[in-house]
Amino acid sequence: MIRYIIKRIILMVPAIIATSFIIYFAMNMTGGDPALTLAPENATEQQIEEIREELGLNDPIYVRYGKYMLGMLKGDLGTSYVTKRDVFKTFMERLPNTIELAFTAVLIATLIAVPLGIYTAIHQNTWKDTGGMVFALFGVSMPNFWLGLMLIIIFSLNLKWLPSGGKEGIRSLILPALTVGMGFAALITRTTRSAMLDVIRQDYMTTARAKGASEKTVIFQHGLKNALIPIITVIGMQLSNALTGSVLAETVFSWPGVGRLIVDSISKRDTPMVTGAIIMSCVLMCVVNLVIDLIYAFFDPRIKAQYSRKG
Amino acid sequence: MTDKILEVKDLVVQYVTDDGCVEAVNDLSFSIGKKKTLGLVGETGAGKTTTALSILNLIPSPPGEIKSGSIMLDGSDVLTMDQEELQKMRGNDVAMIFQDPMTALNPVMTIGEQIAESIELHEKISKKESMERAKEMLKLVGIAESRAYDYPHQFSGGMRQRVVIAIALACNPKLLLADEPTTALDVTIQAQVLELIKKLITERDMSMLLITHDLGVVAEVCDDVAVMYAGRIVEIGTAAEIFNETAHPYTEGLFNSLPNLKQRGEKLVPITGMMPDPMDLPEGCSFAPRCPYATEACKKANPGLRHLGGSHYVACQAYERENFKLGGEQ
Helix, strand or coil, X not given: CHHHHXXXXXXXXXXXXXXXXXXXXXXXXXXXXXXXXXXXXXXXXXXXXXXXXXXXXXXXXXXXXXXHHHHHHCCCCCEXXXXXXXXXXXXXXXXXXXXXXHHHHHHHHXXXXXHHHHHHHHCCCXXXXXXXXXXXXXXXXXXXXXXXXXXXXXXXXXXXXXXXXXXXXXXXXXXXXXXXXXXXXXXXXXXXXXXXXXXXXXXXXXXXXXXXXXXXXXXXXXXXXXXXXXXXHHHXXXXXXXXXXXXXXXXXXCCCCHHHHHHHHHHCCCHHHHHHHHHHHHHHHHHHHHHHHHHHHHHCHHHHHHHHHHC | CCCEEEEEEEEEXXXXXXXXXXXXXXXXXXXXXXXXXXXXXXXXXXXXXXXXXXXXXXXXXXXXXXXXXXXXXXXXXXXXXXXXXHHHHECCCEEEECCCHHHHCCCCCCHHHHHHHHHHHHCCCCHHHHHHHHHHHHHHCCCCHHHHHCCHHHCCHHHHHHHHHHHHHCCCCCEEEEECCCCCCCHHHHXXXXXXXXXXXXXXXXXEEXXXXXXXXXXXXXXXXXXXXXXXXXXXXXXXXXXXXCCCHHHXXXXXXXXXXXXXXXXXXXXXXXXXXXCCCCCCCCCXXXXXXXXXXXXXXXXXXXXXXXXXXXXXXXXXXXXCCCCCCC
C-alpha cells in the first residue's frame, strides 16, 4: 500500500512537467510583448528594451523554460509582472479561500444529492423519481453564472439577507457555495441514482432481506456501501474541479480565490502568474486524485487488494 | 396439522410487466412435514424460485404480486404478517440458501460480519459474541475460523456456498429453503456441499425445501418430491413413489433425459419442444403441447390432482382412460 502511494507520487512528476511545458510555451508564444504592456504609455524604445532585458525576455524561449524549471525545483515560480510579488506566495494566499469555497460547495452538494439519489433509486419509475430527476436535469442545465446572478437578485437585492460578494465571514460564503454546489448536486444525484439502481438488483440484497434485515439496513449498509465507488469518483472529480478555481462563481461573487486570480492575471497578460497558478492547480489535482484513489481502498477490499498486489 | 412445518395452499403469484402478466405460480399447494425434506423439481422457469421467495414473502414488488393463497408456517400465515413479524421470521424461522454463491455475498463485508449479522438481527447479543458464534458456524461448515476476517473475493465458489450455508443456519431455522444450492458449483464440489447440507439439517432436526432440477440430488436427499411444470405441481408423492411408480408424462420425460452411466453409448431422449411462455399459457394442460400421450381433451381443460394411492398424486387426464399406463399405451 505504501509502495503504491510512493509510486503514485513519483508518477506525478511527469504529469507536472508535461503541464508546465504546455502552459509555459502556450503563454509565451501567444504573441504580444509583455514589455509593451508593462511600459508606461509614453515610454521610449530604449525604456521598453530595458524592461525586456530586466524580465529576461531576450533569451530564446527554451533557455527561459530551462531557467523557469530550475527555479521551480527551488520552489520559485517567478515574480508577477504586475504586482512584482512572488507567484507562489500569491497563489498560496488565495488557495485557502478556494479550498473553503470548494469544500463547502461539495459538502452542500453531497448532503443534497446522495440522499436524493438513493430516494429516487428506491422509487424508480414513480413520480418521486421523476421529480428528483427533473431537479437534477435543472441543476445540470443551469449555467453557474446565471444561477449566481439569480441568487444575488433574490437574496441580496430583494430580501437583503446575504451579501452579494466579497468575503466577510460565513454569510458571504453561502451564496457562492450554493451556486457552485447546485451544479455538482445534479451530477452527484444522477450518479448516486444509477449506482444504487445497479446495486438494488444484486443478489446479496435479497440475502440481506432473507436474513431478516430491515429495509433501512438493506439499503444503507448493504446497498450504499457497494454503490459508493462511483459516487466517490464523481464527488472527487467535482472537488478537484472546484479546487482549481470555480472561475465563474468566483468572478460573479468577487470571491478572492484561485480561479479569479487566474482570470485577472490572464486579462493583465501577467504570464508568470498564470503559468505558476496553473502548474500549482495541476499539482493540487494530482494530490486530490491520489487521495480519492486511496479512499476507494478504504471502502472496497477488492481495490485494496489490487493496490497491495501492484505495490 | 401440527406435524406440518409448512403448508402452502392455492398460491398464485404473478409478475405484472408492461408486456403482460407473467403467471409464475398457479394454484400451487403442497406441504412439508417436520424434519422432512421436500424436493421441488422442474426445469428453469417453472416457478421454483418464485415459490421459495413467496415463503419468505420476498417476491420483488413491483413487478411481483402474490395474488391469492395462503402459506402457513408452523400455524401462522406468512402472507398476512406485518413488516416486523416478517423480519422476525426471516432468517430465524425460515432461512434460504441461494443458487449463486458468487453473487449472494456482499463483496464489501467480511465473511464473519455477514454471518454475525444474521445472529445479531435475531438475538440480543454483543457484536463480539456474535462474531464468536460466526466463527463457530464457519468451523461447522469446514472453514478455518481465522478466515472470518476475509472478504468474499478471497474464497472459491465452493467455499462461498459453505459461507452461504453458514449464514442460513446461523439462527437454527426450522425450515431451510435451498434454491439449487449446488447448481453453480463444480461437479466435484457439488457432492461435498450436498453432503454437508444433509448432515447439518439432520443434526439440527430441520425441515428443508430443496429446489433442484437434478433428479440425482433428489434421490439422495429428499423424502418427498413435487414435480413442477409451468407454475403448477404435476406430480407429488414420496421419493419412492415418484421414482418407482412415475405417473406423469413430464416426470417420465425428465427421467428419460437423464444419462445412464451403465449404457454410455445410448442416446439421451430429451423432452421435445419448449416450456410454454408463462405470459401466454395454453388453455388446457400446460404440458399437452409436448406430451406424447396428449389427446384433444387435454387441450381443453386443466387437469386437477388425482389420487393414485398412498400420498401419490398426479395432474394428468390420461388416467381417466381405462388401463392407462406410461409407456404402455401410445
